[in-house]
Amino acid sequence: MAAPEKKLDKSKSGLRMIPVNGNDSSPFTLSEPPWVPDDECPECQNSNCRARFDFIRRRKHHCRRCGKCFCNKCCEDKSPLPRMCFIDPVRQCLTCREISRRETDFFDKHLKILMNGGCFTVSDSDVSPEEGSSFFCKISPNHRQLLFEGECDKHEPVQIEKIDSLQILTSGKDDEGNTIAGGLAICYKDSTGSSNVVQMVVEQGTNKKPGQIWIAAMQKVSRQK
Structure with a gap:
């Protein structure tokens, strides 16, 4: 069985390499989440932070995995996100970053073993x-x-x-x-x-x-x- 044909897809979250035919999508992939609207985020959605967005802290960042809104400190890291087929590391919150790091081993190692x-x-x-x-x-x-x-x-x-x-x-x-x-x-x-x-x-x-x-x-x- 040949590998599925893929195409480059550009979204607001970043560049993704996805199958041309949706029926060829891996069951291990996740869909991109909807982003929480900026006007619904008066403060960072990290429960341990809750920094308010004001004239000094105006920049809001969305986690590509969960779609929630965070301040730069709580969402500054860019990490691989293979379950969403992103080509490059993308911005993720602290919680999602750790989940993605654990999953990367599955995609980089275990899936290859299973396909071999x-x-x-x-x-x-x-x-x-x-x-x-x-x-x-x-x-x-x-x-x-x-x-x-x-x-x-x-x-x-x-x-x-x-x-x-x-x-x-x-x-x-x-x-x-x-x-x-x-x-x-x-x-x-x-x-x-x-x-x-x-x-x-x-x-x-x-x-x-x-x-x-x-x-x-x-x-x-x-x-x-």
Whole structure:
């Protein structure tokens, strides 16, 4: 599946690189919020500041993530905001800046791991993992589907937005007593709207580390939706 075609979009908040087709938008992106009108902001909306805007402090700044109005001190930092597809760092309030910084790791690291894919033994809820089939599993370039690529068998893609829950499948403990992640059970709605469970187990006889890293990255998905 080819990466979606994108275009440059200019808004009052900054330049964004967005898909030409809205149906290709990543489920992890956020829409730009409406800005709180200047005339409705007599003071900074940081509850710990509340500095009043007057003839001395007249400049008002809007956080690109939440759209609220702040004084320069409370909204002077410019930080990356990948969930809104901004090309350059944009002005954000103190609270939103910290949220965006935590999310940047997901976009810069975990999404790339998921798109690179991994090898798993895949089975549905009515089939034991031992009877599953080998698939190369990865997230599509637009982040909307979990794809299963097999040489012999086929499995319908799982829509990321249709995932209800994720459960780690364990495979014993390591020498230090830590639980080892050996797979993942994904509860999702299929194309008919019915609930299904697909089990993905790291293939035996292979280097399990890449699969375990992929599983850890997939766990992050439920926190970003």
